[in-house]
Amino acid sequence: MTNWTNQVALVTGGARGLGAATIRHLAARGAAVAINFTTRPDAAEALAAEIRAAGGRAITVGADVADEAAVQAIAARTEAELGPISILVNSAGIAWGATIETWEPKGFARLRAVNVDGTIHAIRAVVAGMKARNYGRIVNISSVASFGTTGFPGNHFYASTKAEVNILTKRFALELGRHGITVNAVAPGFVRTDMTQAGKTAEEWATIEANFSRVAMTGRVGEATDIANAVTFFAAPEASWITAQILAVDGGRTDYIAHG
Secondary structure (H helix, E strand, O other): OOOOOOOOEEEEEEEEEEEHHHHHHHHOOOEEEEEEEEOOOHHHHHHHHHHHHHOEEEEEEOOOOOHHHHHHHHHHHHHHHHHHHHHHHHHOOOOOOOOOOOOOOHHHHHHHHHHHHHHHHHHHHHHHHHHHHHOOEEEEEEHHHOOEOOOOOOOOHHHHHHHHHHHHHHHHHHHHHOOOEEEEEEOOOOOOOOOHHOOOOOOHHHHHHHHHHHHHHOOEEEEEEHHHHHHHHHHHHOOOOOOHHHHHHHEOOEEEEEEO
């Protein structure tokens, strides 16, 4: 493969936020895109229509990534309608603000089912085809929380699932590298999205943005396009000798609690 017009990308959680920004970046470079959604078919279809109006190829594929059979089905549909999947971006994810005192099994099981099992399901759904073609780009979305504890409280269990994504990224890279498949992860810092702004007044958001900007070396919060740029870098045909990497895209966060 020598150019993006040969590429077909499946992006989980692609209907909004970081996933939607990634979809736009990949489509702008000529890749055909499958936009996965769970609860927002309207947003996914609007994005697909936008891409098609610009001359690109896009479909929407609904599935909860925690459901392995559903993920297998959307991968099969993507290949039937767009062609062999060469790029997988695992952007689907949920957050859970539990503390030690408020932890309960059902909430944690759902968190892990989406963030960890969903990543595994999607990779399993595409890896046989990538192996057969001796080519693939897999990019997982992690979080800077996965590196340890930041000054932002209440994300212990979310961080633990993203730390597992980091380990799986490296182990899958080791397993799949001989098959021409790279596996990398992008670990975003605090990013302005509809999800992070949801339920907050303008005053509340201004305070949050100021607090996170203060602990970033660049003096600002992230934008979805900042993350999409990094994902696109890993997904590029030219990135064939870069694998098993976890790239923090966080503006240079300084609020880590570190030891040693």
